[in-house]
Amino acid sequence: MPYRGVDSVRLGMFASRPAGPGHLGLWLEDGVLDLTALGRKRDCAGLDLTSLEKLLAGHPEALPRLAGITADLLESSTREELASEGLLLPFSEINTLAPLSNPNKIVCVGLNYRDHCAEHGAEPPPHPILFAKFSTALTGPGCPIVKPAATHQLDYETELAVVIARRGKNIPQAEAMNYVAGYTIFNDVSARDIQFGDRQWLRGKTYDTFAPIGPHLVTADEVPDPQNLRLRCWVNGELRQDGNTASMIFDVSSLIAFISEVVTLLPGDLIATGTPAGVGVFRQPPVFLQPGDRIRMEIEKLGVLENYVTA
Numbered sequence: 001m002p003y004r005g006v007d008s009v010r011l012g013m014f015a016s017r018p019a020g021p022g023h024l025g026l027w028l029e030d031g032v033l034d035l036t037a038l039g040r041k042r043d044c045a046g047l048d049l050t051s052l053e054k055l056l057a058g059h060p061e062a063l064p065r066l067a068g069i070t071a072d073l074l075e076s077s078t079r080e081e082l083a084s085e086g087l088l089l090p091f092s093e094i095n096t097l098a099p100l101s102n103p104n105k106i107v108c109v110g111l112n113y114r115d116h117c118a119e120h121g122a123e124p125p126p127h128p129i130l131f132a133k134f135s136t137a138l139t140g141p142g143c144p145i146v147k148p149a150a151t152h153q154l155d156y157e158t159e160l161a162v163v164i165a166r167r168g169k170n171i172p173q174a175e176a177m178n179y180v181a182g183y184t185i186f187n188d189v190s191a192r193d194i195q196f197g198d199r200q201w202l203r204g205k206t207y208d209t210f211a212p213i214g215p216h217l218v219t220a221d222e223v224p225d226p227q228n229l230r231l232r233c234w235v236n237g238e239l240r241q242d243g244n245t246a247s248m249i250f251d252v253s254s255l256i257a258f259i260s261e262v263v264t265l266l267p268g269d270l271i272a273t274g275t276p277a278g279v280g281v282f283r284q285p286p287v288f289l290q291p292g293d294r295i296r297m298e299i300e301k302l303g304v305l306e307n308y309v310t311a
Helices: 035-041 052-058 062-076 079-084 114-120 173-179 192-198 252-262
Strands: 010-016 022-027 032-034 094-097 106-110 129-133 144-146 158-164 180-187 211-219 230-235 238-244 270-272 294-299 303-310
Touching: 010 052, 022 035, 032 035, 032 062, 035 062, 052 062, 052 158, 094 211, 158 230, 158 252, 158 294, 173 180, 173 252, 180 294, 180 303, 211 303, 252 270
Parallel strands: 106 270, 144 303
Antiparallel strands: 010 022, 010 094, 010 211, 022 032, 106 129, 158 180, 158 270, 180 211, 230 238, 230 294, 294 303
């Protein structure tokens, strides 16, 4: 009987245990379909299946092409056949990595939720406030967030991240959603004392490990309305953030249009869309992350991203 195990399209990177090279995978109900191995063994229409960035950069219709290839494979193969060919791996044999490791750009948006503006004591901005992180800040699910000795005010921010599918400049808002490959969870880790002390946000936002993402890329067709997703964050089991993307000041389409006026968006670029209320710095009294703390973030339809803090 043909194997079927797809409940949603979740793409990501993984390594075979204990520490193999990163492979691109499709998450199924009971394991991961090794797309990198599939690309080496089968004709995959010229798609580069070595990483998510290379897949997206290789062809503007890469994701629909891949969906067709994997659907045909799963319809024509049994679970046992896929496993015997080394294409289906159980979860117990893999480590999940960050779905992206080297995007050309990580564009972040500040003060993009009305309740976060209110807890900040700030008026909603007239246009999106942009800043950037570097790719060396990226880390994956289950990995440590390293607290630098220079900060005493380490903080978390739960965010919906948009992954760009194809190159675009001056994208009209009405067409912006056609440029979305999918979505993932993004933790905009922040050193508040450095962020506010510098009077600009770059240094306090982009230390190594300050951008955990994952666990996967959920393709855009699986999230028909990104403006109606519940976001939550727990620290050591305590609920800290509970918001909804409906509260964004600037929605995903307007952010893509605005950002593409400034820079050319490329396949694999990340846009972190801001955080709702509940961050540590504005709690009464303020509470900051410490070594040993565990952070769990959940966004509806996208899964769960968990990390811990180390010194």
